[in-house]
Amino acid sequence: MSRTTRWRKAAMPATAALVAPFAFVAVATVGASSATAHGSVTDPPTRNYGCLERWGDDHLNPEMAEADPMCWGAWQAEPAAMWNWNGLYHEGINHRHEELIPDGQLCSGGQTEGGRYDYLDTPGGWYATGVDHQFTLTLTDGANHGADYLQIYVSKPSFDPTTERLGWDDLDLLQVTDSYPTTSQYQAEVDLTGYDGRAVLYTVWQVSHADQPYYLCSDINIGGEDIVGDGPADGEDPGDGEDPGDGTRGECTAEVTVTNAWSGGYQADVTVTAGDAAIDGWDVVVDGATITQAWNGSVSGGTVSNVGWNGSLAAGTSTSFGFLGDGDPAALSTECSAT
Numbered sequence: 001m002s003r004t005t006r007w008r009k010a011a012m013p014a015t016a017a018l019v020a021p022f023a024f025v026a027v028a029t030v031g032a033s034s035a036t037a038h039g040s041v042t043d044p045p046t047r048n049y050g051c052l053e054r055w056g057d058d059h060l061n062p063e064m065a066e067a068d069p070m071c072w073g074a075w076q077a078e079p080a081a082m083w084n085w086n087g088l089y090h091e092g093i094n095h096r097h098e099e100l101i102p103d104g105q106l107c108s109g110g111q112t113e114g115g116r117y118d119y120l121d122t123p124g125g126w127y128a129t130g131v132d133h134q135f136t137l138t139l140t141d142g143a144n145h146g147a148d149y150l151q152i153y154v155s156k157p158s159f160d161p162t163t164e165r166l167g168w169d170d171l172d173l174l175q176v177t178d179s180y181p182t183t184s185q186y187q188a189e190v191d192l193t194g195y196d197g198r199a200v201l202y203t204v205w206q207v208s209h210a211d212q213p214y215y216l217c218s219d220i221n222i223g224g225e226d227i228v229g230d231g232p233a234d235g236e237d238p239g240d241g242e243d244p245g246d247g248t249r250g251e252c253t254a255e256v257t258v259t260n261a262w263s264g265g266y267q268a269d270v271t272v273t274a275g276d277a278a279i280d281g282w283d284v285v286v287d288g289a290t291i292t293q294a295w296n297g298s299v300s301g302g303t304v305s306n307v308g309w310n311g312s313l314a315a316g317t318s319t320s321f322g323f324l325g326d327g328d329p330a331a332l333s334t335e336c337s338a339t
Helices: 003-007 014-028 047-055 069-077
Strands: 039-043 129-131 134-141 147-155 171-176 185-191 197-207 213-222 252-262 265-274 282-287 290-295 298-300 303-305 318-326 333-338
Touching (some): 039 197, 039 213, 047 213, 147 185, 171 185, 252 333, 290 298
Antiparallel strands (some): 147 197, 265 318, 282 303, 290 318, 298 303
């Protein structure tokens, strides 16, 4: 049995996915209505649709933290990002996508919908769907809005989605399609000749009924099999880097970035980077934080430690974790210790 079979759950029929999750959201989300049942790229699945597809009926299972850690982080950060997998749009853009959607926020649609999708911008080992060099992209539109066009991009070979947030300069434009009528699925033939390995397929869907473009990140492995998000993207042991050799402990640094804030609380990401030698684990003390929840790390008071899959880092490589905190984020600082 392959790792892909082990963790992939049966795909939901598109019609069922549109009805069942949204029956919940329409009641539980302020301002939600049947008008918000829109769509997304479902093959290859976007980050949040893939998390719903694999874990929607088991999203409280703690095994997700080891088996599919980026999805675990997404569910912990905002479950509505998965239940509302078909609502990642940003109004008022008027076709000025590159001008109005900032670098580093492409997968969240410019932190649209009050920050609901912000975690989708987080770099890391997202589950990547294996695709051939030529394949058919499918966008499922439950509301039959139609499309003025799809803009389909792929990330450049130099871009590493496990350590970098996606920006416009990281993308190559593959094609801009013609318009589509108001049907439930739009398909486009994608040719990735000349590209190989892990990448992000980025789709801008400009609907026909309103100024309402969608911004959709699908992680793919071009010319290979699915990559389960429980290890480095290239399949190498992260401990294969330089060994200190003299029995001394390697060093690490940690940089904190506040990604969202509200009255009395905030969300932050922390990037942990190994120094000149490989490390086997890390502890990060976040001074000034009252941490209420963390993902991609184990929290104890104000200290966050690595989990099993992201402790070993080769020299100069990075991983990340996120957390929710109470209070004012203005005075946050971090100190990293290798273990």
